[in-house]
Amino acid sequence: MKIAVLGTGYVGLSTGVCLSEVGHHVICIDIDDQKINRLRQGISPIYEPGLEDLLTKNTAAGNLQFTTSHQEGIENAEVIIIAVGTPQRNDGAADLSYLLQAAKDVSAHLKPDSIVVIKSTVPVGTNDYVKSIITNHTKKPFKMVSNPEFLRQGSAIKDTMKADRIIIGSEDKEAALKIQEMYRPLNVPILMTNVRSAEMIKYASNAFLATKISFINEIANLCEAVGANIIDVANGMGKDKRIGEAFLQAGIGYGGSCFPKDVKALLHTAGLHGVDFSLLRETIAINDEQQKLLFTKACSRLKQLKDKKIAMLGLSFKPETDDMREAPSIKIAHLLHEAEAKVVAYDPVAKDNAKKILGDTIEYASSVDQAIENADAVFIVTEWNEFKQLDLTEVTKHMKQPIIFDGRNCFEENKIRACSKIEYYPVGKPAIVVGLDT
Numbered sequence: 001m002k003i004a005v006l007g008t009g010y011v012g013l014s015t016g017v018c019l020s021e022v023g024h025h026v027i028c029i030d031i032d033d034q035k036i037n038r039l040r041q042g043i044s045p046i047y048e049p050g051l052e053d054l055l056t057k058n059t060a061a062g063n064l065q066f067t068t069s070h071q072e073g074i075e076n077a078e079v080i081i082i083a084v085g086t087p088q089r090n091d092g093a094a095d096l097s098y099l100l101q102a103a104k105d106v107s108a109h110l111k112p113d114s115i116v117v118i119k120s121t122v123p124v125g126t127n128d129y130v131k132s133i134i135t136n137h138t139k140k141p142f143k144m145v146s147n148p149e150f151l152r153q154g155s156a157i158k159d160t161m162k163a164d165r166i167i168i169g170s171e172d173k174e175a176a177l178k179i180q181e182m183y184r185p186l187n188v189p190i191l192m193t194n195v196r197s198a199e200m201i202k203y204a205s206n207a208f209l210a211t212k213i214s215f216i217n218e219i220a221n222l223c224e225a226v227g228a229n230i231i232d233v234a235n236g237m238g239k240d241k242r243i244g245e246a247f248l249q250a251g252i253g254y255g256g257s258c259f260p261k262d263v264k265a266l267l268h269t270a271g272l273h274g275v276d277f278s279l280l281r282e283t284i285a286i287n288d289e290q291q292k293l294l295f296t297k298a299c300s301r302l303k304q305l306k307d308k309k310i311a312m313l314g315l316s317f318k319p320e321t322d323d324m325r326e327a328p329s330i331k332i333a334h335l336l337h338e339a340e341a342k343v344v345a346y347d348p349v350a351k352d353n354a355k356k357i358l359g360d361t362i363e364y365a366s367s368v369d370q371a372i373e374n375a376d377a378v379f380i381v382t383e384w385n386e387f388k389q390l391d392l393t394e395v396t397k398h399m400k401q402p403i404i405f406d407g408r409n410c411f412e413e414n415k416i417r418a419c420s421k422i423e424y425y426p427v428g429k430p431a432i433v434v435g436l437d438t
């Protein structure tokens with residue numbers, strides 16, 4: 001099938017690369033010529049495991065092309081997938097300006113009877129709105145399908161190739177069957193719905209997962225207060241199939257380009273329809289507080305943060321990505337900066353993106369060793385494998401005071417107790433102090 005993808009971000013690029021891998025002819029279009037130039041050279045503009053290999057392989061095989069020309073990309077395509085950004089507006093609603101421009105770009109070059117697929121996350125009713133825009137800009141017949149995306153950053157290729165489900169929402173059976181055909185080689189479950197249900201499934205899924213995280217974080221805070229252990233509690237809860245083990249990792253809150261904005265957008269949609277979705281307000285409020293947890297604990301333990309050296313391990317919003325959008329590290333860095341602490345951060349891949357947001361609010365180390373040298377405390381912000389594998393005896397030896405605030409519960413108790421001197425503060429579990437009087 002000849003497919004055009006608009007937008008070579010996390011979603012568009014992963015989708016384009018995977019559809020080419022299963023034998024389709026894909027042309028990816030972006031307005032960012034620097035991205036397209038890099039992609040043409042086989043260089044991925046984002047850090048995403050496995051992406052570059054498939055990119056190089058399918059470009060060489062002739063299945064995958066890149067262009068900045070909407071005409072070149074769209075005029076021969078049977079299926080046009082829109083995967084442009086829908087960021088958050090100041091009032092919490094989704095900003096649809098990129099999408100509406102993309103719709104105009106599509107209508108200018110549409111081949112008759114092609115199918116326009118909206119993969120971007122869009123509020124209920126947006127597909128109908130986009131359909132009216134395209135109809136107003138072209139006389140050619142076309143069909144529309146809503147096909148929201150559920151991949152996670154850091155595992156985008158795996159999530160696309162082995163998706164739990166694909167949602168195809170359309171009022172046009174022929175168009176839905178064609179998109180089903182497009183995905184058939186992936187051999188994953190496909191669910192057909194109407195357009196508005198498809199749009200809602202995306203927001204409901206993200207809001208549910210975000211709420212699950214806020215719920216487990218509140219349980220973790222309660223565990224600390226009553227002397228329970230969140231790891232055992234989450235494990236015990238997760239064994240119940242009705243609850244499930246996934247997304248019960250307590251920590252310093254959710255971040256990223258999706259949960260924060262999508263929960264707010266759903267709340268905004270509810271408000272527009274007179275529904276008071278107070279649960280979502282609480283999900284957001286709990287998350288905002290949880291992101292301050294390490295800072296609050298450090299203030300209480302160290303009393304005065306002024307001129308203290310804090311080593312921040314991890315900047316990206318989760319491991320295996322260089323994405324800094326809504327990363328908890330941003331709030332933590334600002335709080336520490338306001339308290340006049342000296343922050344030295346290390347992240348295996350997110351340093352360049354972090355610099356664009358945090359500038360010289362913090363210093364950037366090029367290794368864990370450099371960050372922790374002579375530190376008064378370590379904050380573990382992102383659970384990169386590199387950090388989970390650290391030898392805590394070595395780490396604490398190089399610190400001024402062996403104090404670790406672990407926002408992602410990276411270490412087993414025996415590893416901590418093997419240290420001769422350490423103060424270790426996890427989330428939702430009792431602190432561990434070895435070899436020190438506190």
Ligand SMILES: NC(=O)c1ccc[n+]([C@@H]2O[C@H](COP(=O)([O-])OP(=O)(O)OC[C@H]3O[C@@H](n4cnc5c(N)ncnc54)[C@H](O)[C@@H]3O)[C@@H](O)[C@H]2O)c1
Binds near residue numbers: 086087119122
């Ligand atoms: N990032 C994720 O993990 C994820 C997962 C599922 C769904 N989503 C949703 O998918 C959508 C895209 O997210 P993303 O993270 O990939 O975005 P992104 O910001 O990484 O990429 C969007 C790309 O679209 C390009 N673009 C903008 N207007 C264009 C146009 N008119 N023609 C061609 N290209 C254009 C931009 O230059 C940019 O490269 C959003 O709606 C998001 O909510 C994201």
Ligand SMILES: O=c1ccn([C@@H]2O[C@H](COP(=O)(O)OP(=O)(O)O[C@H]3O[C@H](CO)[C@@H](O)[C@H](O)[C@H]3O)[C@@H](O)[C@H]2O)c(=O)[nH]1
Binds near residue numbers: 150154209254256318
């Ligand atoms: O048990 C958990 C799981 C996740 N997180 C945090 O939640 C955030 C989001 O993580 P994750 O969902 O793994 O990454 P995303 O790439 O943001 O993916 C989410 O957002 C995407 C965009 O809509 C959806 O497609 C995915 O299905 C959805 O999981 C991160 O900050 C994680 O640290 C936790 O704190 N505890």
